[in-house]
Amino acid sequence: MTSVVFGVRGLLPVSVAQSVTNLATQKSQAGEGELNADFLEDERRSVTASHKWRMVIAYEGTRYSGWQYQSSPPTVQCIVEKALTKVMKLDRKELGLVGASRTDKGVHAWGQVAHFLTPFNYTALDDVHAAVNGVLPDDIRVRELSPAVPEFHARFSVESKVYHYKIYNDAVMDPLQRNYAFHCTYRLNPAAMKEAARHFVGQHDFSAFANVSRNDRVTNPVKSIYRCEVVELVSI
Numbered sequence: 269m270t271s272v273v274f275g276v277r278g279l280l281p282v283s284v285a286q287s288v289t290n291l292a293t294q295k296s297q298a299g300e301g302e303l304n305a306d307f308l309e310d311e312r313r314s315v316t317a318s319h320k321w322r323m324v325i326a327y328e329g330t331r332y333s334g335w336q337y338q339s340s341p342p343t344v345q346c347i348v349e350k351a352l353t354k355v356m357k358l359d360r361k362e363l364g365l366v367g368a369s370r371t372d373k374g375v376h377a378w379g380q381v382a383h384f385l386t387p388f389n390y391t392a393l394d395d396v397h398a399a400v401n402g403v404l405p406d407d408i409r410v411r412e413l414s415p416a417v418p419e420f421h422a423r424f425s426v427e428s429k430v431y432h433y434k435i436y437n438d439a440v441m442d443p444l445q446r447n448y449a450f451h452c453t454y455r456l457n458p459a460a461m462k463e464a465a466r467h468f469v470g471q472h473d474f475s476a477f478a479n480v481s482r483n484d485r486v487t488n489p490v491k492s493i494y495r496c497e498v499v500e501l502v503s504i
């Protein structure tokens with residue numbers, strides 16, 4: 269099995285990612301520097317909602333149409349919103365849930381960072397945390413729930429993200445791997461892939477990799493790649 273590991277700073281369009289880990293920290297500068305609708309929404313809401321919360325969410329994305337809210341569910345964001353709505357007794361507009369990355373259909377996450385707002389403070393945060401996990405289906409877990417500073421934004425405070433792409437390279441797919449790896453039947457050349465991966469490292473303009481017709485307001489296609497490795501894993 270061949271696994272390609274990308275270390276990405278900022279947003280890179282992903283369409284075949286099999287898992288994604290986003291590491292957004294609280295102390296960072298605004299990542300992409302864009303004035304975005306989400307951000308303006310936050311500003312408007314902050315008048316009434318003064319408490320911001322940061323979550324680290326893990327999910328098995330197999331049965332979801334990705335993260336992002338859309339009218340034809342189920343998406344992970346919809347399910348998390350539903351859980352928060354139930355526990356917090358607030359509607360989704362008040363919560364203003366924002367995720368760091370819009371993972372695609374079937375993509376898994378270990379560290380999807382998100383934030384939401386409430387008009388009140390919580391003193392027993394552990395109980396709230398347990399209550400949210402209590403109503404979530406067991407393929408979605410909130411791993412961490414903590415207070416965030418008002419300037420924190422799950423999308424714009426991102427400093428870096430880590431993506432793992434798993435490819436199962438064999439004529440016959442392992443049924444136990446089918447939800448966690450992309451099936452590639454023709455023989456890959458790991459040596460050539462390792463050589464190619466080297467060239468992604470550094471700061472580059474990734475316009476050629478973007479789909480302009482679905483450009484979600486990402487105005488800066490110049491990204492820094494810190495790490496890009498092709499690792500061969502022993503199949504079990």
Ligand SMILES: *[C@@H]1O[C@H](CO)[C@@H](O)[C@H](O)[C@H]1NC(C)=O
Pocket residue numbers: 389390391
């Ligand atoms: C919220 O409550 C916690 C726990 O009682 C407290 O430590 C924290 O200072 C409060 N936050 C604000 C912004 O009042």
Ligand SMILES: *[C@@H]1O[C@H](CO)[C@@H](O)[C@H](O)[C@H]1NC(C)=O
Pocket residue numbers: 479480481482
């Ligand atoms: C680009 O995005 C459009 C709109 O979502 C989609 O219809 C099209 O298939 C995409 N093209 C590629 C090459 O992914």
